[in-house]
Amino acid sequence: MTQAKVCFIGAGNMTRSIISGLVTHGYPSDLIHATNPSKGKLDALQQDFAIEVSHDNHAAAKAAEVIVLSVKPQLMASVCEDLSSLDLADKLIITIAAGIPASRYPVYFNQPIKLIRTMPNTPTQIGYGMTGIYADDSISAEHKAICETLMQSGGKVVWVDKEAELDQVIALAGSSPAYFYLFIESMIASGVNMGMAEDKARLLAEQAALGAAQMVIQNQQLSVTELRQNVMSKGGTTARAVETLQQGGLVELVDQAMTNCVARAQEMAKTF
Numbered sequence: 001m002t003q004a005k006v007c008f009i010g011a012g013n014m015t016r017s018i019i020s021g022l023v024t025h026g027y028p029s030d031l032i033h034a035t036n037p038s039k040g041k042l043d044a045l046q047q048d049f050a051i052e053v054s055h056d057n058h059a060a061a062k063a064a065e066v067i068v069l070s071v072k073p074q075l076m077a078s079v080c081e082d083l084s085s086l087d088l089a090d091k092l093i094i095t096i097a098a099g100i101p102a103s104r105y106p107v108y109f110n111q112p113i114k115l116i117r118t119m120p121n122t123p124t125q126i127g128y129g130m131t132g133i134y135a136d137d138s139i140s141a142e143h144k145a146i147c148e149t150l151m152q153s154g155g156k157v158v159w160v161d162k163e164a165e166l167d168q169v170i171a172l173a174g175s176s177p178a179y180f181y182l183f184i185e186s187m188i189a190s191g192v193n194m195g196m197a198e199d200k201a202r203l204l205a206e207q208a209a210l211g212a213a214q215m216v217i218q219n220q221q222l223s224v225t226e227l228r229q230n231v232m233s234k235g236g237t238t239a240r241a242v243e244t245l246q247q248g249g250l251v252e253l254v255d256q257a258m259t260n261c262v263a264r265a266q267e268m269a270k271t272f
């Protein structure tokens with residue numbers, strides 16, 4: 001049953017991203033249910049993807065074979081506690097929440113459960129997602145296959161052997177689209193400052209970002225450093241720009257940002 005009846009608890013950004021990937025890749029919409037307290041997001045999901053929606057976490061979880069926990073980490077305990085009267089023995093529970101360790105969930109649910117922890121990202125919405133997955137040895141091959149099917153619909157997946165590696169996945173993939181957006185935003189702002197129309201600046205920046213990513217992907221025989229050096233003519237314009245970024249501390253700043261990202265995940269693990 002790699003196409004199981006799945007319910008998403010919480011119908012926000014990530015649920016929408018995952019469902020979009022699933023439906024686009026032919027996952028039957030009548031096997032997908034999403035719940036949410038407010039109505040707008042549910043209406044939009046129903047309209048766009050013809051899935052089942054409701055406000056009733058309990059009924060949706062009871063009817064599902066797979067429950068995807070997709071609420072903010074600070075709400076996770078109360079959402080799981082509300083479902084703890086259900087018999088979860090035969091269900092697979094997948095969490096996409098940052099920070100919360102796998103060991104916390106059986107405590108929230110007050111029973112042993114079969115849990116897989118994942119860390120996806122929003123490009124899942126358009127098939128370019130990257131999801132890290134962790135399961136301990138108690139999880140069956142069938143449940144791992146179900147989880148992989150769900151997450152692969154939105155892009156690539158990578159299994160990690162140690163749960164702690166999921167925090168590195170957050171820094172490298174879960175959170176990282178935002179770093180690239182910030183870089184593109186900054187480029188557009190600079191283009192506009194130099195007098196270019198915003199739509200034209202956006203087109204130039206977004207196509208350069210897409211081209212650079214594709215060059216990295218399609219030239220695995222080259223290091224990323226070589227690809228960069230191929231743009232940098234000696235004494236030319238790129239060298240001046242890249243030196244400016246390096247002298248301004250970009251490399252150290254990225255390292256600091258990713259270290260702080262992991263630290264925040266570890267902090268959240270103690271909080272929720």
Ligand SMILES: NC(=O)C1=CN([C@@H]2O[C@H](COP(=O)(O)OP(=O)(O)OC[C@H]3O[C@@H](n4cnc5c(N)ncnc54)[C@H](OP(=O)(O)O)[C@@H]3O)[C@@H](O)[C@H]2O)C=CC1
Pocket residue numbers: 009010011012013014015035036037038039041057070071072073075079096097098119120121122174175
């Ligand atoms: N955004 C991202 O890039 C990524 C997020 N994640 C993880 O995904 C999870 C969800 O994040 P994201 O989608 O961004 O957050 P959102 O705030 O967009 O979505 C969370 C949803 O949960 C709903 N909700 C609140 N209370 C309940 C409840 N009691 N029962 C059911 N649903 C409820 C909210 O509804 P309402 O708005 O109506 O209150 C909201 O629609 C988080 O745990 C986050 O760590 C993981 C990877 C990437």
Ligand SMILES: O=C(O)[C@@H]1CCC=N1
Pocket residue numbers: 098170174175
């Ligand atoms: O910012 C967050 O906490 C979530 C986890 C990864 C992306 N968004």
